[in-house]
Amino acid sequence: MIHKPKVVIIGGGFGGLWAAKALGNKPVQVTLIDRKNHHVFQPLLYQVATAVLSPGEIAQPIRRILANAKNVEVILGEAVGFDKEASAVLLGDGARVEYDFLIVAGGARHAYFGHDEWETCAPGLKTLEDAVEIRRRVLLAFELAERDAYLTGRQRDLNFVVVGGGPTGVELAGAIADIARQALAKDFKAIDTRKARVTLYEGSDRVLGTFASDLSESAKRQLESIGVDVVLNSFVKEIAPGRVKVGEDWIDCDVVLWATGVAASPLGKTLGVELDKAGRVLVEPDLSLKDHPNIFVIGDMASLVQANxxxxxxxxxxxMQMGTLTASNILAEIKGKKRANFEYWDKGTMATIGRSKAIAQAAGMKFKGFIAWLMWLFLHVFFLIGFRNRVSVMFSWFWAYLTRERSARLITGDADEMQDAVEFLQAARVEGSKKAKKGSKTAA
Ligand SMILES: Cc1cc2nc3c(=O)[nH]c(=O)nc-3n(C[C@H](O)[C@H](O)[C@H](O)COP(=O)(O)OP(=O)(O)OC[C@H]3O[C@@H](n4cnc5c(N)ncnc54)[C@H](O)[C@@H]3O)c2cc1C
Structure with a gap:
């Protein structure tokens, strides 16, 4: 039997999955290894976190997506290192998987700038588990405020803090303001959810800093129009249960969400090559490693400067483009042809802010408001994987648009977990207000 070259792909995210699809039913034997059994459409994670969509609507089993690619095997496992000399991937359970070509596409996670201890108080949004945890905290905060008001007769206004004014921060802040003012307003009897504060802190002088400045300005106005307080030029210096320190002031809050800082997967370090400041691997123009042309690093893990x-x-x-190019370079090499270098084709960027609100820039044109929002909707449905997911998401959006209802509002977990979560949020709030009072006395 002729030996087919063996390609191992780490990660079934956008990079790894697109590489696997492009290698499907080609003269190679492919093994895709991921620590999760599903591919997540990350651009819609915030909609799970804010109860518009359910986790199953934005994720698909990787095995299902690649079912028709007869030469692709999908393995559940966590890569923990590499034996480059022996061309093998090392898995967490001690197993080794050998390769002729290796594609590393482990993605990135949020970085807390050396303060990993903040993560418990201020979760970030990267995985489905993160999204469900954020949804739980947001919904529980409303439930607790209602319970307090019912039991004590005292109303207090909720404060949600989002740290970071990039696309994820803007989307989260806009969606929480939407929920508070629309979806929940009728269902809560003892509190007025519309009085909930949503504050977005951004360290630079504008939100969505990668967009043209007039679009950033428009995004800020659109956020403010739905009740988000946008505070620019302000760094969150510390995070503790129930409060955040901005500048020199401690601010009480019920929920803090982290939407800034990205660090590449720690897998990069284990490759033993040069990394940039964000932990991304410095790759050659064809996305391979300098002294190991059979190893490619792609997606959020790769650091490459464009011609501009x-x-x-x-x-x-x-x-996705890196995944497709790497697959075609491997196939070219097998045929004895030359590899191509990677050139990023920028098709434009967009960010959504809330119901009927978004900004977009593409092909030198700029869009704001409803038009940009429609573009955002269609593009995201188009790229979502799976026909059933597309239909289901379109239906959920249509329903949410018509009724302003959020259909995925369940807080899940057994009684013990729920009690733990309630106690965590309550303790955080009590702790926060004690410290804030002490701080203001000291200041006085
Ligand atoms: C909340 C959020 C919103 C976003 N919104 C947008 C947007 O609107 N538009 C846009 O273009 N981009 C957006 N992005 C960025 C985009 O999702 C990423 O650029 C893209 O997912 C990168 O693809 P990747 O393949 O490098 O990594 P990922 O898609 O993150 O995939 C990495 C995969 O590797 C697996 N993995 C990681 N480590 C291991 C290991 N050790 N062993 C085995 N498997 C492992 C993971 O389980 C995962 O499946 C968003 C990202 C986030 C988090």
Whole structure:
């Protein structure tokens, strides 16, 4: 039997999955390894976090997506390192998987700038588990405020803090303001959910800093029009249960969400090659490693500067394009042909802010408001994987648009877990207000 070259792919995200699809039913034997059994459409994670969509609507089993690619095997496992000399991937359970070509596409996670201890108080949004945890905290905060008001007769206004004014921060802040003012307003009897504060802190002088400045300004106005307080030039210096320190002031809050800072997967370090400041692997123009041309690093883990001097951005189109190019380079090499270098095709960027509100820039044109929002809707449905998911998401959006209802509002978990969560949020709030009072006395 003729030996077919063996390609191992780490990660079934946008980069790894697109590489696997492009290698499907080609003269190679492919093994895709992921620590999860599903591919997540990350651009819609915030909609799970804010109860518009259910987790199953934005994720698909990787095995299902690649079912028709007869030469692709999908393995559940966590890569923890590499034996480059022996061309093998090392898995967490001690197993080794050998390769002729290796594609590493482990993605990125949020970074807390050296303060990993903040993560418990201020979760970030990267996985389905993160989204469900954020949804739980947001919904529980309303439930607790209602319970307090019912039991004590005292009303207090909720405060949601979002740290970071990039696309995820803007989307989360806009969606929480929407929920508070629309979806929940009728269902809560003892509190007025419309009085909930949503504050977005951004360290620079504008939100959505990668967009043209007039679009950033428009996004800020659109956020403010739905009740989000946008505070620019302000760094969150510390996070503790129930409060955040901005500048020199401690601010009480019920829920804090982290939407800034990205660090590449720690897998990059284990490759033993040069990394950039964000932990991304410096790759050659064809996305391979300098002394190991059979190893490729793609997607959010790769650091490459384009011909115009700008780095390739960490976005899904870049990861997909890298996956497709790497697959075609491997196939070319097998046929004895030359590899091509990676050139990022920027198709434009967009960010949504809330119901009927968004900004977009593409092909030198700029869009704001309803038109941009429609563009955002159609593009996201188009790229969502799976026909059933597309239909289901379109239906959920249509329903949410017509009724302003959020259909995925369940807080799940057994009684013990629920009690733990309630106690965590309550303790955080009590702790926060004690410290804030002490702080203001000291200041006085
Ligand atoms: C909340 C959010 C919103 C976003 N919105 C947008 C947007 O609107 N538009 C846009 O273009 N981009 C957006 N992005 C960025 C985009 O999702 C990423 O650029 C893209 O997912 C990168 O693809 P990737 O393949 O490098 O990594 P990922 O898609 O993150 O995939 C990495 C995969 O590797 C697996 N993995 C990681 N480590 C291991 C390991 N050790 N062993 C085995 N498997 C492992 C993971 O389980 C995962 O499946 C968003 C990202 C987030 C988090």
């Amino acid at each position: 001097g700008e780095p390739v951005p960490g976005v899904s189109p870049a990861a």
